[in-house]
Amino acid sequence: xxxxxxxxxxxIVDDRVxxxxxxxxxxxxxxxxxxxxxxxxxxxxxxxxxxxWIDGRQDGGIDGFFILVNGHLLQDPEAFIWPRTGSDLRVFxxxxxxxxxxxxxTLDAIVATLTExxxxxxxxxxxxxxxxxxxxxKRNNLRYAYRKLSPRLSSFSIDISYASRGDTLxxxxxxxxxxxxLRALVKDYFGxxxxxxxxxxxxxxxxxxxxxxxxxxxxxxxxxxxxxxxYVVLVRLSDYFKFVSDEDGKLRRYLFESNVRDFxxxxxxxxxxxxxxxxxESPDFWWLNNGVTILATSASITGKSIQASEIQIVNGLQTxxxxxxxxxxxxxxxxxxxxxxxxxxxxxxxxxxxIIRATNNxxxxxxxxxxxxxxxxRDIEDALSRSGxxxxxxxxxxxxxxxxxxxxxxxxxxxxxxxxxxxxxxxRAASLRSKFMRSSTSYETVFSSKVPLEVWPKIAHILKLxxxxxxxxxxxxxxxEKFLKGWRxxxxxxxxxxxxxxxxxxxNDLVSYDTSFITATSxxxxxDELNQTxxxxxxxxxxxxxxxxxxxxxxxAAARGISGIEMLLxxxxxxxxxxxxxxxxxxxxxxxxxxxxxxxxPQPWKPGLHRTISRELGCDVSTYFSAVERLIEEGVFYHxxxxxxxxxxxxxxSFDPDRVDPETLALISDAQPINPPDAAR
Numbered sequence: 001x002x003x004x005x006x007x008x009x010x011x012i013v014d015d016r017v018x019x020x021x022x023x024x025x026x027x028x029x030x031x032x033x034x035x036x037x038x039x040x041x042x043x044x045x046x047x048x049x050x051x052x053w054i055d056g057r058q059d060g061g062i063d064g065f066f067i068l069v070n071g072h073l074l075q076d077p078e079a080f081i082w083p084r085t086g087s088d089l090r091v092f093x094x095x096x097x098x099x100x101x102x103x104x105x106t107l108d109a110i111v112a113t114l115t116e117x118x119x120x121x122x123x124x125x126x127x128x129x130x131x132x133x134x135x136x137x138k139r140n141n142l143r144y145a146y147r148k149l150s151p152r153l154s155s156f157s158i159d160i161s162y163a164s165r166g167d168t169l170x171x172x173x174x175x176x177x178x179x180x181x182l183r184a185l186v187k188d189y190f191g192x193x194x195x196x197x198x199x200x201x202x203x204x205x206x207x208x209x210x211x212x213x214x215x216x217x218x219x220x221x222x223x224x225x226x227x228x229x230x231y232v233v234l235v236r237l238s239d240y241f242k243f244v245s246d247e248d249g250k251l252r253r254y255l256f257e258s259n260v261r262d263f264x265x266x267x268x269x270x271x272x273x274x275x276x277x278x279x280x281e282s283p284d285f286w287w288l289n290n291g292v293t294i295l296a297t298s299a300s301i302t303g304k305s306i307q308a309s310e311i312q313i314v315n316g317l318q319t320x321x322x323x324x325x326x327x328x329x330x331x332x333x334x335x336x337x338x339x340x341x342x343x344x345x346x347x348x349x350x351x352x353x354x355i356i357r358a359t360n361n362x363x364x365x366x367x368x369x370x371x372x373x374x375x376x377x378r379d380i381e382d383a384l385s386r387s388g389x390x391x392x393x394x395x396x397x398x399x400x401x402x403x404x405x406x407x408x409x410x411x412x413x414x415x416x417x418x419x420x421x422x423x424x425x426x427x428r429a430a431s432l433r434s435k436f437m438r439s440s441t442s443y444e445t446v447f448s449s450k451v452p453l454e455v456w457p458k459i460a461h462i463l464k465l466x467x468x469x470x471x472x473x474x475x476x477x478x479x480x481e482k483f484l485k486g487w488r489x490x491x492x493x494x495x496x497x498x499x500x501x502x503x504x505x506x507x508n509d510l511v512s513y514d515t516s517f518i519t520a521t522s523x524x525x526x527x528d529e530l531n532q533t534x535x536x537x538x539x540x541x542x543x544x545x546x547x548x549x550x551x552x553x554x555x556x557a558a559a560r561g562i563s564g565i566e567m568l569l570x571x572x573x574x575x576x577x578x579x580x581x582x583x584x585x586x587x588x589x590x591x592x593x594x595x596x597x598x599x600x601x602p603q604p605w606k607p608g609l610h611r612t613i614s615r616e617l618g619c620d621v622s623t624y625f626s627a628v629e630r631l632i633e634e635g636v637f638y639h640x641x642x643x644x645x646x647x648x649x650x651x652x653x654s655f656d657p658d659r660v661d662p663e664t665l666a667l668i669s670d671a672q673p674i675n676p677p678d679a680a681r
Contacts, residue, residue, distance in 0.1 A: 005201075005202040005203045005206050006100065006165050006202040008202070008206050009165060009202040009205055009206050010165070012033065012205075012206070012209055013026060013029050013030050013033060016029035016030075016032070016033060017029045019404045019406060020404075020405075020406050020468075020471070021404050021405050021406065022046075022050065022405055022481075023471055023474075024471065026098065027098045028055075030096060030098045030165075031053070031055060031063055031064070031096040032049065032053070033205065033209070034064075034094060034096045034161075034163035034200065034205065035049050035052065035053065035063075035064045035094060035096075036049060037200070037204075037205055037208035037209060038064075038092065038094055038161050038163065038198075038200060038208075039052075039064075039066060039092060040208055040211065041246075041250050041251075041253065042068060042071060042073070042253060043253040043254045043395075043396055044066075044073060045392070045395045045396055045399065045410070046399065046405045046408065046410075047410055047412065047413075047481075048073045048075070050481040051073070051075050051481070052064050052065055052066040052073070052092075052138075053481070054132065054134040054135050054138060055096075056132060056134070057132060058130045058131050058132040058135070059131075059132055059134075059135055060109065060110070060112075060113030060117070060129065060131055060132075060135055061095055061106060061107075061108075061109030061110040061112075061113055062093050062094070062095060062110060062113060062135065063094055063095055063096045064092065064093070064094035064095075064096070065091075065092075065093055065094075065135065065138040066091070066092040066094075067089075067090075067091055067138070067141055067142055067145060068088075068089075068090045068091075068092070069082070069083065069087060069088070069089055069090075069145060069149070070083050070087060070088050071088070071251075071253065071321075074141055074145055076433055076434075076435065077141055077144050077145070077148075078435070079433060079434065079435035079438075082148065082149075082633070083149075083152070084152070084633060084635070086152060086154050087149040087152050087153050087154060088154060088155045088156075089145060089146065089149055089153060089155070089156045089157075090156075090157050090158075090159065091142060091157070091158045091159065092159045092161065093110070093114075093158065093159070093160045093161070094160075094161045094162075094163060095107075095110060095160075095161070095162050095163070096163045096164070097162075097163070097164045098164070098165060099164045099165060099166060100164070100165050100166055101164065101166045101167075101170075102162060102164055102166045102168075102171050102172075102175050102199055102201070103164075103175070104172070104174050104175050104178055106162060107162065107175060107178035107179060107181075107182065108178065110160070110182060111178065111181060111182060111185065112129065113129065113131075114182065114185055114186070115185065116128060116129055117131070117135075117139050118185070118186065118189040118190075119189065120143045120146070124136050124139075124140070134482070151634065155194070156190060156192060156193045156194070157193060157194035157195070157196065158186045158190070158193055158194075158195055158196070159196045159197075159198065160179075160182055160183075160186075160195075160196065160197045160198070161197075161198045161199075161200050162179070162197075162198070162199055162200065163200040163201075163205065164200075164201060165201070165202050166199075166201045166202070167201055167202070167203070168199045168200075168201040168203065168204060171199060179197040179199070180197075182195075182197055183195040183196070183197050213252070213254040214246075214252075215254075215255070215309065215310045215311050215312075216307070216308070216309040216310070216311070217243060217307070217308065217311060218243075218305050218306070218307045219233070219235060219239065219240070219243045219305060219306050219307075219308070219341070220235070220236070220239045220304060220305045221233035221234060221235050221239075221304060221305065221306060221341075222234045222235065222236060222304075222338055224301060224306065226301065229299065229344075229345035229346075230342075230343075230344055230345070231299060231301070231306060231342070231343040231344075232340065232341070232342050232343075233306060233340075233341050233343065234286060234338040234339075234340060234341075235338060235339055235340075235341050236334075236335065236336055236337070236338055237277075237285060237323055237327065237335040237336075237337050237338065237339060238327065238332075238333065238334045238335045238336070240292075240320075240323060240339050240341070241323060241324060241327040241328075241335075244313075244320055244323075244324060245324065249328070251320075251321070251324050254396065255311055255312065255313045256312070256313050256314075256317055256320075273289065273318065273319060273322040274322055274325075274326060276288050276289070277322065277323065277326040278326070284337050284338055285337040285338060285339055286337075286338045286339055286340040289319055289339065289340070290316070290319070290340075291316060291319065291339060291340030291341060291342065292313060292315065292316030292319055292320060292339060292340070292341045292342070293313070293314050293315040293316060293341075293342045293344065293355070294308065294311055294312070294313050294314070294341060294342065294343045294344070295311070295312045295314050295344055295345075295346065295352055295355060296308035296309055296310055296311050296312075296343060296344070296345050297309050297310040297345065297346075297347050298310075298345060299343050299345050306343060308343055308345075312352075314352075314355060319339065323339065349378065350378065374447070375449075376447045376448075376449055377391075377393040377411065377447070378393070379453055380393070380411075380414065380447075380453065380456045381393055383453045383454065383456050383457055384409055384456060384457050384460060386457070387457035387460075387461065388407070389407060389408070389409050389457065389460050389461075389464075390403045390407050390408050390409065391408075391409050391410075391411075391414070392408050392409065392410045392411070393411055406464070409460045409464075411437070411447075412432060412433075412434055413460075413463065414456060414459060414460060415432065415436070415446045415447070416429035416430075416432045416489060417429065417459035417460065417462070417463045417489070417492070418446050418451075418455075418456075418459055419432065419446065419489075420489035420490075420492060420493050421459055421462070421489075421492060421493060421496060421510060422451075422455070422459075422506070422507045422510065423445075424493065424503060424567055424568055426489035426490045426492075426493050426543060426549055427489075427543060427544050427545060427546050427548075427549045429489040430485050430486055430489050430490070430543055430544045431485075431544045451507050452507055452508060452511055454511045455507045455508075455510050455511050458510055458511055458513055458515070459510070461515050462492050462495075462496065462513070462515060462518065463488055463489075463492060465515055465518040466487075466488045466491055466492050466495070466518060466523060467484055467488055469518070469519070469520050469523035469524070470483070470484055470487050470488060470491070470523065470527075471484075472520065473523070473524065473527055486543055486544070487527070487530075487543065489543070490530065490543040490549065490552070491523060491526050491527065491530070493553075494526050494553070494556055495517065495518060495522060495523070495526065496510065496513055497553075497556075497557075497562055497564075498556075498560060498562065499513065499514070499517050500513075501560075501561070501562055501563065502562060502563045502564040503553070503557065503562060503563070503564035503565055503567050503568060504563070504564035504567050526556075529556070530543075530552060549568070550568050550569065553565060553568055554568075588623065588626055588627050588630060592617065592619065592623070592627055593627055593630060593631060595617055596613070596617065596624075596627050596628070596631065597631065597636060599613060599616055599617070600613065600628075600637070603637060603638055603640060603645055603654070604640055604643050604644070604645055604654065604655060604656040604659075605640060606656070610624055610625065638653055638654075642659075642660070642666075642667050643655055643656035643658075643659035643660040643667065644656075644660055
């Protein structure tokens with residue numbers, strides 16, 4: 001290690017502490033920096049990095065736990081878009097210590113932890129060690145992903161990193177031996193798993209920190225057609241591969257418009273792309289492929305190459321990743337076949353968003369992924385910008401511009417604030433997940449054009465001010481984001497209600513709220529009062545319970561003469577929560593799947609079929625639904641919803657003429673809908 005690298009690293013941490021990124025606690029600023037750098041190639045957002053942060057009591061020596069499927073972070077298995085074939089599962093376990101050396105005790109703790117946690121035959125209740133809820137949740141997500149992807153798992157790796165302020169050239173023999181033991185331990189549990197261990201010291205962290213995403217790149221081409229600042233170029237596959245790869249040969253994921261960055265694995269379309277790439281005798285690649293669309297703020301042609309600035313690849317991810325995977329695995333340095341690339345230059349955000357929506361509506365991309373281009377989202381971004389905040393409607397857009405987390409507001413953060421303050425549902429806000437964006441009803445309830453735009457900056461400032469004061473009150477060992485989620489919405493609601501003297505304040509009322517009422521004293525007073533209402537041992541989940549919220553608000557209102565408490569009793573309990581399917585009570589065996597194949601009638605299935613089949617198979621209904629879902633994923637059955645059958649690309653295959661209008665494909669008014677969508681009741 002260069003002698004001054006630790007000095008440089010400490011300076012970077014100083015800046016993070018001053019900017020409260022993510023807090024003013026030095027060890028936490030160092031941990032977050034380490035996560036950010038180790039996971040840099042995956043372009044994770046602030047919220048995604050925080051979701052993997054499990055440091056605290058009973059963390060088993062693991063501070064960061066990240067699971068990625070085909071390069072996408074797995075947070076919520078229910079909401080995750082699972083690939084149908086060709087899956088790449090990667091796990092990153094990170095331990096961070098603000099020490100000047102690498103210590104054996106740190107690795108001893110991880111060895112003890114993984115000896116148990118990687119044994120999937122041991123249920124949580126039978127584990128000998130004491131582990132936090134966050135760690136166990138990550139373990140169960142990994143176990144679920146490993147089992148779900150097992151029929152189509154093409155690669156699996158577990159990367160363990162130990163980050164400190166130490167020198168990686170000065171690591172003791174015993175410490176290195178422990179690292180070797182951890183690699184071997186992983187191989188003992190997963191024979192086909194690639195196991196890696198990395199020491200990350202001051203030199204490595206400083207080097208990674210200096211690695212800045214490059215949005216200005218040069219792309220060689222074979223032929224070009226230009227009209228003004230619009231270009232269509234034919235690019236050799238090998239040149240395109242180098243264009244989307246960094247110096248280390250890794251895919252530049254930051255080039256992709258994040259809200260539509262969904263590589264779906266080897267589905268039918270991507271299998272066709274792979275087959276075309278592998279068949280050197282097939283027609284030129286661009287004859288058979290729609291190509292790639294690139295947005296840039298400027299571009300110019302010099303000779304046989306085009307240089308573009310502020311690049312975003314907004315369409316053609318499936319093509320790009322298929323090319324990248326093919327050439328990475330083939331080891332071939334040259335491939336003279338071509339891909340068609342469109343380069344469109346525009347600085348108009350509305351035009352850029354229209355292009356993103358238009359190009360991605362041609363493919364099977366969820367509407368939820370395209371909300372970033374909605375007018376209401378751009379309007380909120382403008383409103384927040386005028387008040388000094390950055391609205392991250394496109395993931396990592398402002399992060400890549402150098403804005404700090406304290407300046408950034410995500411759509412989920414803003415939506416949760418609206419739900420807590422305008423809809424008076426702090427418990428829903430505390431547990432809100434991104435999947436609420438998939439429901440048009442819940443999405444339009446929150447992001448409504450009828451709501452005054454001025455309310456969004458006010459909501460954001462209220463939450464940010466509450467967060468600042470809660471950071472001071474946060475006990476050591478309590479994870480930042482989980483702690484804040486559990487407290488910010490409840491305290492914000494009570495603060496604002498106290499100022500207005502009522503719970504019935506509206507969005508228009510909120511626009512006029514004076515945020516100077518949010519002080520260290522006012523937040524501390526409510527904090528102390530709520531701590532008396534809910535015992536500390538369950539306080540983390542206390543304010544996700546409607547019963548606890550109503551009880552605390554009722555007591556708070558009575559003590560201060562605040563009116564409108566009845567509004568909290570009249571809320572819709574299911575507005576932002578879809579029913580969670582129950583887990584099967586019995587394992588789904590191959591025998592059960594084979595029997596199910598034999599007894600299921602041709603699709604489309606009629607309502608009520610689940611009762612008949614589950615009785616015939618001798619299993620419960622939840623096991624039946626899970627088994628049907630498995631067979632749908634494997635391509636045995638079509639996806640079925642409300643009498644309509646869809647193939648893997650979302651195309652309509654057939655429908656039930658007794659239940660579905662043949663022109664609109666909507667359910668006939670007296671027909672019974674099917675729920676859940678992936679099976680038939």
